[in-house]
Amino acid sequence: QVQLVESGGGLVQAGGSLRLSCAASGRTFSSYAMGWFRQAPGKEREFVGTISRSGSSTIYADSVKGRFTISRDNAKNTVYLQMNSLKPEDTAVYYCAADSGSYVSPTLIRGECDYWGQGTQVTVSS
16 A cells, blocks of 8 residues: 655646645555656646656657656655746646556556655746
């Protein structure tokens, strides 16, 4: 069992930055690929990116590529989402997820993950 708790959301002006954190419980954090997803009001959940178990590899959605960076610290059981050059269209609830499959697994990218956090709100004002 893995419990995930996101933090770091808030209100930021367009062009600004935020760093989200996702703290995981348990001693098997490094056994999971981690993903970030987001859901804006009235829209379906959207894939943001994933990171491999070791943290050496990442993939991103085109909409955030070059602006967002995912990293992880397995010693701290934490995965991060650094968001730069934020745009109003980045406004959403952001969720982290853990999956026992590969970080490039289609099931992970589709959001069919083993564990989810409760989400943290990010609001970008124009």
